[in-house]
Amino acid sequence: MSKNIAIIGGGNLGSAIAEGLLKSKFNKASEITITKRNTATLHVLKDRGITVTANNVEAVQQSDVIILAVKPFQVADILSEIKNDLTKNKVFISVVTGVLISEIEAIIQQKLPLFRAMPNTAIAIQQSMTCICSKHATVKEIDYVNDLFDKLGSVVTIDEKLMEAATILGACGIAYALRFIRANIQGGIEIGFDAATASLIAAQTVKGSAELLIQTGRHPEQEIDKVTTPKGCTIAGLNEMEHRGFSSSLIRGVVASYNKIAKD
Numbered sequence: 001m002s003k004n005i006a007i008i009g010g011g012n013l014g015s016a017i018a019e020g021l022l023k024s025k026f027n028k029a030s031e032i033t034i035t036k037r038n039t040a041t042l043h044v045l046k047d048r049g050i051t052v053t054a055n056n057v058e059a060v061q062q063s064d065v066i067i068l069a070v071k072p073f074q075v076a077d078i079l080s081e082i083k084n085d086l087t088k089n090k091v092f093i094s095v096v097t098g099v100l101i102s103e104i105e106a107i108i109q110q111k112l113p114l115f116r117a118m119p120n121t122a123i124a125i126q127q128s129m130t131c132i133c134s135k136h137a138t139v140k141e142i143d144y145v146n147d148l149f150d151k152l153g154s155v156v157t158i159d160e161k162l163m164e165a166a167t168i169l170g171a172c173g174i175a176y177a178l179r180f181i182r183a184n185i186q187g188g189i190e191i192g193f194d195a196a197t198a199s200l201i202a203a204q205t206v207k208g209s210a211e212l213l214i215q216t217g218r219h220p221e222q223e224i225d226k227v228t229t230p231k232g233c234t235i236a237g238l239n240e241m242e243h244r245g246f247s248s249s250l251i252r253g254v255v256a257s258y259n260k261i262a263k264d
């Protein structure tokens with residue numbers, strides 16, 4: 001049976017989740033409530049039948065599943081506001097970066113099914129990679145939350161201690177991949193394509209490469225071997241990229257992001 005979902009915090013991610021839920025038909029619009037203080041920015045979702053409100057308490061009272069999607073510094077105040085209505089028959093999912101389940105528990109002082117989920121912005125088009133961990137959840141509740149995020153992309157269950165790493169590889173990873181595509185577009189323009197054609201070729205080629213790995217389960221190097229003719233242009237370009245520190249700079253970038261999140 002379908003559950004009512006409240007998204008507390010209708011910003012970039014909260015709105016993207018609402019859009020994804022609508023597109024996937026996981027929920028009817030009438031079963032979704034989304035909140036923020038300035039509700040005017042959510043008129044598109046309102047027009048599509050989603051309940052838009054600034055009242056977090058009412059949204060929680062009327063819902064079975066609560067998705068918290070606010071900035072980390074806003075969490076304590078909002079949890080204090082809604083904690084009396086977070087009864088143990090509800091499922092609570094936080095997509096907030098860096099706030100531990102134990103920190104949420106310390107504020108709400110109740111034992112209810114608690115999930116942390118780390119999606120990325122591709123959730124708006126049902127192509128997220130979402131890493132999930134949980135506490136006090138039954139198999140049925142875990143299945144429900146996995147199913148919800150599965151409709152919005154792919155899901156993997158991880159230990160909570162890997163949530164920061166998941167933020168880097170999955171959520172920040174969108175930015176790394178887009179910068180890679182942008183660089184290819186710039187190169188493509190220099191070798192003769194107009195910007196629109198270069199964008200399409202670069203983006204579709206990355207999409208195809210990713211699908212090759214996802215659908216076959218092969219290692220990237222196996223697919224690279226198929227493209228690198230001896231003495232050919234691909235290996236010449238790849239080796240030049242490596243001489244310039246391509247793999248090393250990507251690895252160092254991922255680790256620099258991780259060091260930053262781990263420190264802050």
Ligand SMILES: NC(=O)c1ccc[n+]([C@@H]2O[C@H](COP(=O)([O-])OP(=O)(O)OC[C@H]3O[C@@H](n4cnc5c(N)ncnc54)[C@H](OP(=O)(O)O)[C@@H]3O)[C@@H](O)[C@H]2O)c1
Pocket residue numbers: 008009010011012013014035036037038039056069070071072074078095096097118119120121171
């Ligand atoms: N963006 C990503 O790719 C991504 C991925 C994974 C996780 N996350 C995490 O998801 C969280 C949200 O990120 P975001 O990028 O969506 O941030 P955002 O765009 O700033 O959204 C936060 C929203 O919360 C609303 N808000 C603030 N106080 C509120 C209150 N008292 N009651 C109800 N709503 C309130 C704000 O709107 P008003 O000011 O109008 O209230 C704002 O629209 C962050 O913790 C982030 O780390 C983000």
